[in-house]
Amino acid sequence: MSLSMLSAPMPSLPVFSSSYISVKRTVWCRVSQSQVAVVNGPVDDARVLERNEIRIGLPSKGRMAADTLDLLKDCQLSVKQVNPRQYVAEIPQLSNAEVWFQRPKDIVRKLLSGDLDLGFVGLDTVSEYGQDNEDLILVHDALEYGDCRLSLAIPKYGIFENINSLKELAQMPQWTYEKPLRVATGFNYLGPKFMRENGLKHVTFSTADGALEAAPAMGIADAILDLVSSGTTLRENNLKEIEGGILLESQAVLVASRKSLIERKGTLDMTHEILERLEAHLRAIGQFTVTANMRGSSAEEVAERILSQPSLSGLQGPTVSPVFCKSDGRVAADYYAIVICVPKKALYKSVQQLRAIGGSGVLISPLTYIFDEETPRWRELLSKLGL
Ligand SMILES: Nc1ncnc2c1ncn2[C@@H]1O[C@H](COP(=O)(O)OP(=O)(O)OP(=O)(O)O)[C@@H](O)[C@H]1O
Numbered sequence: 001m002s003l004s005m006l007s008a009p010m011p012s013l014p015v016f017s018s019s020y021i022s023v024k025r026t027v028w029c030r031v032s033q034s035q036v037a038v039v040n041g042p043v044d045d046a047r048v049l050e051r052n053e054i055r056i057g058l059p060s061k062g063r064m065a066a067d068t069l070d071l072l073k074d075c076q077l078s079v080k081q082v083n084p085r086q087y088v089a090e091i092p093q094l095s096n097a098e099v100w101f102q103r104p105k106d107i108v109r110k111l112l113s114g115d116l117d118l119g120f121v122g123l124d125t126v127s128e129y130g131q132d133n134e135d136l137i138l139v140h141d142a143l144e145y146g147d148c149r150l151s152l153a154i155p156k157y158g159i160f161e162n163i164n165s166l167k168e169l170a171q172m173p174q175w176t177y178e179k180p181l182r183v184a185t186g187f188n189y190l191g192p193k194f195m196r197e198n199g200l201k202h203v204t205f206s207t208a209d210g211a212l213e214a215a216p217a218m219g220i221a222d223a224i225l226d227l228v229s230s231g232t233t234l235r236e237n238n239l240k241e242i243e244g245g246i247l248l249e250s251q252a253v254l255v256a257s258r259k260s261l262i263e264r265k266g267t268l269d270m271t272h273e274i275l276e277r278l279e280a281h282l283r284a285i286g287q288f289t290v291t292a293n294m295r296g297s298s299a300e301e302v303a304e305r306i307l308s309q310p311s312l313s314g315l316q317g318p319t320v321s322p323v324f325c326k327s328d329g330r331v332a333a334d335y336y337a338i339v340i341c342v343p344k345k346a347l348y349k350s351v352q353q354l355r356a357i358g359g360s361g362v363l364i365s366p367l368t369y370i371f372d373e374e375t376p377r378w379r380e381l382l383s384k385l386g387l
């Protein structure tokens with residue numbers, strides 16, 4: 001966070017009691033809560049429309065970076081980076097797309113300033129740095145990586161030993177105007193909003209770039225508000241989550257600038273293509289194709305037998321094809337080949353059910369893509385845009 005951001009007032013934000021913020025890792029200073037916000041300035045129209053390329057922001061580092069590149073590769077949208085130290089790259093499959101590697105929070109800021117059109121980041125980052133700005137539109141809200149939760153945690157020991165819920169924390173007599181609950185966090189927009197919505201009045205916030213879990217043991221904070229996935233870091237620092245203390249469940253999302261979608265030529269079409277590829281890939285990873293042979297008197301009779309089993313209905317019912325053989329000079333179909341998609345989780349049950357109704361020669365193959373009819377997310381996007 002730059003100093004210029006800290007000095008810019010945000011009158012629309014909740015004004016909490018003052019808090020501490022570290023501008024560098026080790027420097028802690030006291031600032032008013034109303035100042036701890038990213039400034040979402042108005043989009044500069046001229047700048048947005050000046051360029052023809054469509055810009056996609058990808059995380060330049062951290063745990064989201066590799067997973068985002070892997071996802072795009074799985075969607076046949078591999079990113080071609082001439083030099084790993086360069087911040088710009090291309091996706092040959094998407095002509096006119098320019099990829100920019102940025103820190104996740106800068107992706108959100110640059111979507112708001114009109115310097116990026118689309119971005120892949122965690123929902124936590126969109127919520128914190130997007131601050132409910134209506135120019136940000138979630139195109140895909142569940143990309144199935146980067147799963148974590150933004151959660152409030154307190155020490156397991158001392159005055160917190162018997163505190164297990166947000167309600168109990170709020171009711172502790174220790175928190176007063178003079179001696180508020182001190183929360184260390186990097187989420188200075190979502191934190192105060194959550195506390196206000198939950199009726200915690202006497203709270204101050206301090207922030208640091210990392211290792212927040214150390215703050216309670218160092219005596220700098222009473223509680224922390226940070227991302228949790230396995231819970232190991234909390235456990236190893238003698239901290240615990242509490243009931244009602246989860247602010248947000250997060251995973252990677254595709255976010256777009258409303259203005260770009262509406263005004264920049266080609267952005268909506270490109271977003272449609274990316275969305276279709278993402279959906280086709282994500283739908284397929286949970287499924288297997290199952291083929292089997294089955295004896296039967298007709299395709300309908302075989303289909304009826306398959307549909308009598310709960311795990312075998314497939315995505316849109318089974319495909320049943322006759323297998324023709326010649327016997328006694330006559331061509332006839334005594335066998336049928338069936339093809340269905342089954343969820344990976346239900347694989348063994350499906351095989352058992354297939355066998356129970358006479359299936360044999362069961363073959364299982366992975367599925368790469370499922371292109372279904374128009375995705376509901378596309379219709380939702382058009383409706384959010386009023387189109
Ligand atoms: N422990 C975690 N498990 C899973 N996903 C996480 C975890 N921590 C963060 N994330 C997700 O990954 C995103 C990027 O986190 P990451 O730690 O890589 O970068 P950062 O915290 O912005 O950078 P840095 O850690 O260097 O300050 C987060 O915004 C969140 O969506």
Ligand SMILES: O=P(O)(O)OC[C@H]1O[C@H](OP(=O)(O)OP(=O)(O)O)[C@H](O)[C@@H]1O
Nearest residue numbers: 210211226227228229230231232233234
């Ligand atoms: O529940 P866990 O699986 O233990 O993960 C939680 C930790 O992961 C993140 O830190 P990160 O590794 O990104 O380090 P950072 O503090 O430098 O951001 C987060 O800030 C927590 O400290």
Ligand SMILES: [Mg+2]
Nearest residue numbers: 062063210227
């Ligand atoms: Mg981190």
